[in-house]
Amino acid sequence: SSELTQDPAVSVALGQTVRITCQGDSLRSYFASWYQQKPGQAPVLVIYGKNNRPSGIPDRFSGSSSGNTASLTITGAQAEDEADYYCNSRDSSGNVLFGGGTKLTVL
Amino acid sequence: EVQLVESGGDLIQPGGSLRLSCAPSGFTVSGNYMSWVRQAPGKGLEWVSLIYSGGSTYYADSVKGRFTISRDTSKNTLYLQMNSVRAEDTAVYYCARDHPPYYDSSGYHTGGNGAFDIWGQGTMVTVSS
Numbered sequence: 001s002s003e004l005t006q007d008p009a010v011s012v013a014l015g016q017t018v019r020i021t022c023q024g025d026s027l028r029s030y031f032a033s034w035y036q037q038k039p040g041q042a043p044v045l046v047i048y049g050k051n052n053r054p055s056g057i058p059d060r061f062s063g064s065s066s067g068n069t070a071s072l073t074i075t076g077a078q079a080e081d082e083a084d085y086y087c088n089s090r091d092s093s094g095n096v097l098f099g100g101g102t103k104l105t106v107l
Numbered sequence: 108e109v110q111l112v113e114s115g116g117d118l119i120q121p122g123g124s125l126r127l128s129c130a131p132s133g134f135t136v137s138g139n140y141m142s143w144v145r146q147a148p149g150k151g152l153e154w155v156s157l158i159y160s161g162g163s164t165y166y167a168d169s170v171k172g173r174f175t176i177s178r179d180t181s182k183n184t185l186y187l188q189m190n191s192v193r194a195e196d197t198a199v200y201y202c203a204r205d206h207p208p209y210y211d212s213s214g215y216h217t218g219g220n221g222a223f224d225i226w227g228q229g230t231m232v233t234v235s236s
Contacts, residue, residue, distance in 0.1 A: 030220060031213075035152070037152075042201060042226040042227065042229055043201075043223070045206070045223060048222035049211045049216055049222065050211050050212055052211055054206075054224055084151075086151065088152075088154070088223075089221055090220050090221050094219065095154070095157075096154040096157060096165075096221040098144075098153060098154055101151040
């Protein structure tokens with residue numbers, strides 16, 4: 001199917017590690033990208049490709065993939081990481097898909 | 108500074124037309140893969156359309172036949188022509204640039220993969236009578 005599925009909400013204790021997942025058939029063939037979006041702001045790319053971070057993104061953000069599942073891991077979550085996180089990828093038709101988003105709460 | 112600035116958002120009646128513009132600084136629209144992405148109030152991100160540097164275009168099923176992505180090289184501007192708009196087209200519309208081609212441990216990657224590294228601030232389109 002041409003969809004990407006994310007858990008609607010995830011929580012993590014301050015300083016702990018959290019994994020946000022994204023599932024979809026397209027991920028068997030194409031890498032996911034991950035975005036962080038805070039209220040009232042445009043999304044920010046945090047992970048792309050196999051596991052690449054744009055300049056300025058802290059190294060506590062990392063990406064991985066296995067089969068039809070891509071994961072974003074935040075190691076040592078900070079209060080400022082509280083945000084909505086979206087995955088996306090392309091599909092075999094050349095279109096781009098977005099997951100529904102995961103709201104991350106840092107406790 | 109590399110950035111994107113959208114404009115053209117407005118209140119428009121159902122069935123009407125509107126053209127959004129996106130002007131980059133620090134790079135050219137013609138040399139990059141460029142997309143439009145929208146976000147309805149309180150909802151998630153939805154990809155709308157993509158134009159390759161070579162000119163090929165792609166559309167989400169929800170806008171196919173109604174929206175047209177284009178670019179003006181002389182003005183270095185990306186457009187989204189929106190026709191036959193519906194209430195469900197109400198959203199903030201972002202333009203975004205695909206990450207330029209790069210190498211990583213898995214090989215060489217061109218654009219069109221949805222790795223949007225530059226986003227505009229968004230422009231609001233409201234469809235209502």
